[in-house]
Each structure stands twice: as structure tokens, then as C-alpha cells.
Amino acid sequence: MNFPALKNDVFLRALMRQPVPYTPIWMMRQAGRYLPEYNETRARAGSFMGLAKNREYACEVTLQPLHRFELDAAILFSDILTVPDAMGLGLDFVAGEGPRFAHPVRHEDDVRKLAVPDMGRLEYVFEAVSLIRRELDGRVPLIGFAGSPFTIACYMVEGQGSDDYRLIKSMLYSRPDLAHRILQINADATVQYLNAQIQAGAQAVMIFDSWGGVLAHEAFQQFSLAYTRKVVQGLVREREGRPVPVIVFTKGGALWADQIADLGCDAMGLDWTASLGEVRHRVNDKVALQGNLDPMVLFAPEAAIREQVRKVIDDYGPVGNGGHVFNLGHGISRFTPPDAVSVLVDEVHTYSRRMHGAASGG
Numbered sequence: 001m002n003f004p005a006l007k008n009d010v011f012l013r014a015l016m017r018q019p020v021p022y023t024p025i026w027m028m029r030q031a032g033r034y035l036p037e038y039n040e041t042r043a044r045a046g047s048f049m050g051l052a053k054n055r056e057y058a059c060e061v062t063l064q065p066l067h068r069f070e071l072d073a074a075i076l077f078s079d080i081l082t083v084p085d086a087m088g089l090g091l092d093f094v095a096g097e098g099p100r101f102a103h104p105v106r107h108e109d110d111v112r113k114l115a116v117p118d119m120g121r122l123e124y125v126f127e128a129v130s131l132i133r134r135e136l137d138g139r140v141p142l143i144g145f146a147g148s149p150f151t152i153a154c155y156m157v158e159g160q161g162s163d164d165y166r167l168i169k170s171m172l173y174s175r176p177d178l179a180h181r182i183l184q185i186n187a188d189a190t191v192q193y194l195n196a197q198i199q200a201g202a203q204a205v206m207i208f209d210s211w212g213g214v215l216a217h218e219a220f221q222q223f224s225l226a227y228t229r230k231v232v233q234g235l236v237r238e239r240e241g242r243p244v245p246v247i248v249f250t251k252g253g254a255l256w257a258d259q260i261a262d263l264g265c266d267a268m269g270l271d272w273t274a275s276l277g278e279v280r281h282r283v284n285d286k287v288a289l290q291g292n293l294d295p296m297v298l299f300a301p302e303a304a305i306r307e308q309v310r311k312v313i314d315d316y317g318p319v320g321n322g323g324h325v326f327n328l329g330h331g332i333s334r335f336t337p338p339d340a341v342s343v344l345v346d347e348v349h350t351y352s353r354r355m356h357g358a359a360s361g362g
């Protein structure tokens, strides 16, 4: 497949720790409910999965935030739960309640029946990736993504979101054999899924370990980190003559930063509880860092947003060789005023351009 040439590669360069003229920015959940145009398209599509499963709609909402803001990357519009949906668990998004599976995986029988799905059932995702690449016309790179094996397993076992993770944790402690089988299937499926996204045109990939941080220290190593490593190790790392960087984001994972940096990924996402400078020092620039503004800063007045942005950039420190991708510490709130995002993007670009200029003596 031949796609239009890339015009802005600042995001990819920063991830590979190559020199950049300014700090690139994108936002987790940048295509979402804080944008009125997203809500309009979603209403036309009828449901969340109606949006995600139609490549024209998926492409339209992926591009919406790029029409408004000078973001340095696009992220595929989809969800981490498409993979268990393709396994036959029956995904539904109940209005106001979030995702729900009709057939959760709770008993030995359910686990025995589980298998890596035929990637043909996820063809709608790969078609959306290729369409978005064409429509982006090389403006910025496209990020593909998947959930970590553990985070997907949380939803598969709980059947929905959870406050205490009682069912999945009960399984880890009482039937680790069942948990390991689910995690191995998820890891194998995720390798195939991400490689197919890369094949279809994704220029970087991100693994969301949103719930790894709820685990006890030892359980994290065994049930989350070990399987994220299997995914990272199975990925295709070069396409179209350039590296395909891999980002791993474990929410609440800063205390395991050294181990995450050793997974073989190119970059680590951090939530707002971490100090970028402290983690950078600890991992000795082994990987790039992505983050980590508290999304709630976007509810403050303009001057406060600008001040908090500068603090994050200063915390990372001198960027001569890239290594920092600005992001929020988690997804943008659906109640965020879009004008606050314009302020955020402007401050990241103008302030970091000054810093980068100063660092190179210009």
C-alpha cells in the first residue's frame, strides 16, 4: 500500500529520541464526547459500536480533533474491547454505564472455549486504519492501539468496569492457571491485532494497560508485565522504511518505571502522579516519556492552564534529543471546554519551541 508522504514527523522523532524543533502533543481520547461534532456523528451512527464498526464514521471522528487543533498525531478511533468482542463475548456500550459483555469469562468452561479470534472479524478496524491514512494525506502520523492482555482480561472476567476488581483478582489468586490461559490467548491475539494495524498503515502503536496499576507488586510482574512483554516482543518494528515506535502506558505504573522501560518498548506513558524528570532520571533516558498533565487542569482559567503546561515541560527538562511527547495523564474529560484544548496546544508548541531554541543556542 502506498500512502501520502508524511509532512510532520515530530511525534515519531520524539518517540525515537531524535532531535525535534518543539515538543509534539496529542491527547488520549482526543476524539470523544467533549466535541459537539463527535456527539453529532455518534447520534447518526446510533451507537458507539455503530461508529467503530463503520470505517467512514471511524475515519470522520478520528479527524475531527485535527480540524480544530494543531495536534501532532492522530489516533485510530476504536476501542480496546474490539478484541474480546471478536472472541464472541458480545460487547455492548450501555448508555451512561460504559462497556458490558453479554458472555463474560468466569468459569473453567468459559476459559476452555476461549481462542484467538480470526483477524477477519476485526477487518473493519484494519480498513478504518487504511482509510484514515489516506484521508490524513500525510499531515501527521496515525497511532494504532490495543489494550494490554491484563486490562482486557479485567473486562472479560468482570463483564464490565469495576471498582474493586474482585472477580479478576479472585481468579488470579485462586485459579492462576485459568488466568494465565486467558492472558496467553489475549497476548497472542493482541500481537496479531497490532501487527495487522501496522500492516494496514499504523505508524506507531500504543498498549493501554489501564488497570495494571490496581495489582499488588508481585501480581503486576506475573499477570500484567510478563504478558505486555510478550506483546512488545511479537510486534513488527519497521514499516515503510521507518521504525514503528511502541508506547506502553500503565496507569499508576510509575513505581515500576524501570521494569516497563526494560520491556523493549520505545516510550512509556505516565499519569499525572509521576514526575517526568524523576522517572527520566531513573530510567536514564532509555525510553521516551509521554504525558502527563492532569486532565482536570483543562477546567482552570487560561493563565493557569499555561502555567501548568510549562511545569510539565520544565519537569521533563532539556529536550535536545527529543524524548518527550506531551499528553494528558489519562483520557480527556467529556466535560472539557474545547477552547481549553486550543490553549493547551498553543502553550505546548510556543513554550517548547522557545526551550528547544534555547537548548540549541538559537
Ligand SMILES: Cc1c2[nH]c(c1CCC(=O)O)Cc1[nH]c(c(CCC(=O)O)c1C)Cc1[nH]c(c(CCC(=O)O)c1C)Cc1[nH]c(c(C)c1CCC(=O)O)C2
Residues within 6 Å of the ligand: 027, 028, 029, 030, 031, 032, 033, 042, 048, 075, 076, 077, 078, 079, 080, 081, 093, 097, 098, 099, 145, 161, 208, 210, 331
Ligand atoms: C479502558 C479503555 C477502554 N477503551 C480504551 C481504554 C484504554 C484507555 C483508558 O484507560 O481510558 C481505549 C480507547 N477508547 C477509545 C479510544 C479512541 C481513540 C482516542 O481518541 O483516544 C481509545 C484509545 C474511544 C472511546 N471508548 C469509549 C468512548 C466514550 C464512548 C461513547 O461515545 O459513548 C470513547 C470515545 C467507551 C469506553 N471504552 C472503555 C470504557 C471503560 C468506556 C466507557 C467509559 C467512558 O465513557 O470513558 C474501555
